[in-house]
Amino acid sequence: LCGIAAAGQLAECVANGLLEDFGDGYAFRHEIARTAIEMALTPSKRREYNERALAALRENPQVATARLVHHAVEAQNLDVVRELAPAAAREASRVGAHRDAVGYYEVALRYADMLPVDKRAELYEGHAFECHLIGRVEAAMEAQGQARQLRQAQGDRVKEGDGLRCLSRFAYLLGDREAADRFGAQAVELLETAPDGPELAMAYSNLSQLAMLAERLEDTLMLGGKAVELAERLNRPDILCHALNNVGAAGQWLDFAKGRRDLARSLGIALSGNFQEHAARAFTNCACVEMNRLNFKEASSLLERGIGYCVENDLATWRDYMRGVQAQLLVRLGLWDDAAAVAHEVVDDEATTPLVRYPSLVALARLRIRRGDPSAEPIVEEMRRFLDKGMELQRLVPFAEVMAELAWLGEGDRDEALHLIALAEGLAPTRAVFGGLAAWRRLLLPESDPSETDSMAEPHRLQLIGDWRAAAALWARMGAPFERALALLQGDEAAQREALDIFEALGARPVAQHVRGLLRQSGVGRIARGPRQATRANQAGLTQRQMEVLQLIERGFSNKKIAAHMAISPKTVDHHVSAVLGKLEAVSRGEAAAAARASGLV
Known part of the structure; x- marks a missing residue:
């Protein structure tokens, strides 16, 4: 661009630290210098230089399309922008740079007014898909809605039906189960009027997924079977792995080994085909299946791999969902500070959608109830509001358990908790789901009959048949201290005192206080009162307000978040x-939090 005559001037720029010489080219050492010089150019000069750069770079087939798009935009060469911005978006998506892909689609749409209708619709559809991968689901809904209008104007039933299937998925991610079901059914109804194609196979798989999420096993397997058959006939491994994911996740309740195999096959196909969203979803469901069966070691490994995969491929939606599941696992393992930190990474992000927030809300609700945190109530209420838009078992079960724990501690309505447990059991496809629910019902109604327990997870089964020693030992081997302590409460005085010690060590202050009350009611004497937080705070010279601040510091809140939380x-x-x-x-702050934990202040 500069010509041979400029060699001396370029050397002077390198000598003075403005440019770096890479042998085959030059680059500004600092972006701020490049920006400052670019801004100093007149608009006409800037367009001229960018046009020259664009022409030179297009001679080199190795130059990334993204660089060409940059210069085309700066040169206001709109024909080249329309040609290359969509290609740059597709390239970015393929390598897992989904935020970049969103940006390139936005550039393309900015100059899409002169394009044919079908090309504009394709841009909106691509933009919608990429937005949903990075958690911008409302933007995805809006873009997909624009695409649907264009497809309707074209009279393209197949593309419109595929768009309805996407709207179904996006609505579900926003927590609107009713809209998801409606869009999903409309998609299949429209696509069944056209010849069989991949769009219909994916629409069947989408309905299968919705049925799986509602624990409707027969519908899941029937619709999933249709999707599998059509995907194999059309040689579409991407749709096949999506359908196998649904079939495996539902099949866990009928034949755990087969469900596991289907999920593993789904994950393998997704990884080998670089089907990034399907792989993330497969990691998620594989981990959740292991969590359902209390296989914590396997779940932990899958979550670590899955979260790493999502970070590498810029899949924010699935990354944050799995983080919430990971937080729940850390709560089980007694790593409560780590669990709170992981869950807050998700919940504190205002852009996170309701569905993605829910697993983290479950973890935080349990932590705050067990620690006696007064801010548990808004978390519980957010969980309740989510159920108003669709009563799915995977969200109803943890909510029922949270409400049962509140009722057991004397802080909630026992009748409401028992009603929620009964409602969840009525929706459950098999008694294998009932273990945790039945254990909480036993705590609320000690004389209740758990009925058939054979298909339940082993520690729950042992507790419910009265073998508290074996249950506590099994929970201990699994590394779940809170559940171990609950099992010990069924035992003799020595076991109950051991349970109290575990609750104290975990920092479950309200639970420990409740257990002391139960012990006194049963006639146990000489129970340690437990350290009083107010006394320790006075010894440290902390006011009540300073104690509140300390508790929030310990939970990882920044000063800005503390101010918002305390309204100061x-x-x-x-x-x-x-x-x-x-x-x-x-x-x-870290040292203060550690000192507070060591001294029992928090």
């Missing part, structure tokens, strides 16, 4: 944090 100014929070650090003789 950030400056006031700064003063409180400084006072807390000083009184605890800590030099950092």
Whole structure:
């Protein structure tokens, strides 16, 4: 671009640190210098230089399309933008750079007014798909709606039907189960009027997925079977792995080994074919199946692999969903601080959709109830609101268990909790789901009959038949201290005192207080009162307000989040944090949190 005559000037720029010489080209050492110089150019000069750069770079087939798009936009060469921006988006998607893909689709749509209707519809559909992968599901709904209007104007029933299937998926991710069912049914109804094709196979698989999520096993297997048959006939491994995922996740309740195999096959196909969204979904369902069976080691491995895969491929939606499941696992394993940190990464992001938030809400609700955190109530209410748009078992079961725990502690309505447990059991496809629910019902109604227990997870079965020693030992081997302590509560005085010690060590203060009350009611004497937080706080010289700040510091809140949580100014929070650090003789927030835990302040 500069010509041979400019060699001396380029050397001077390199010598003064403005440019770097890479042998076959030059680059600005700092982006800020490039931007400053570019801004100093007149608009006409900037367009001229970018046009020259575009022409030169197009001579080199190795140059990334994204670079060409940049120069085409800056040169206002709209024909080249319309040609190359969609290609750059597809390239970015293929390598897992989905945020970049969204950006390129937005560039393409900005200049799409002159394109034919079908090309504009394709851009909106691509934009919608990429948006949903990075968690911008509302934007995905809007773009897919635009595409649907264009397909209707064309009279293209197949593309319109495929768009309805996408709208079904996006609506589900936004927590609107009713709209998801409606769009999904409309998609199949429209596509069945056209010759069999991949769009119909995927629409069947989408309905199979919705049925699986509602625990309607017969519908899942019937619709999934249709999708599998059509996908194999059309040689579409991407649709095949999607359908196998549904069939495997539902089949776990009928034949666990076969369900596992179907899910493993789905994951293998997705990974080998680079079907990124399907792979993320397969990792998620594989992990959740292991969690359902209390196979914590297998679930942990799958979650680590799945989250890593999603981070590598920019799949924010599935990454954050799996983080919530991981937080629930960490709660089970007694790693409560780690669980809170993981869950807050999801919940504190205002852009996270309701569906993706839910697993993290479950983890936080359990933590806050067990720690006596007054901020548990808004979390529980958010869980309740989610159920208003669709009563799915996978969300009803944890909500029923949370409400049962509140009722057991005397902080909730026992009748409501028992009603929710009965409702969940009425929706469950098999008694294998009932273990945790039946255990909580036994705590609320000690004389209740669990009925048939053979298909339940082993520690729950042992508890329900009265073998508390074996149940507690099994929970211990699994590394689940809270559940172990609940099993020990069924035992003799020594076991109950051991349970109390476990609850104290976990920091489950309200639970420990409740257990003391139960022990006194049963005539057990000389029960340690337990350290009083107020006394310890006074010894440290902390005011009640400073204690509240300390608790939020320990949970990983920033000053800005503490201010929003407590409805006070950030400056006031700064003063409180400084006072807390000083009184605890800590030099950092982490050190203050560690000191607070060690001394029992939190």
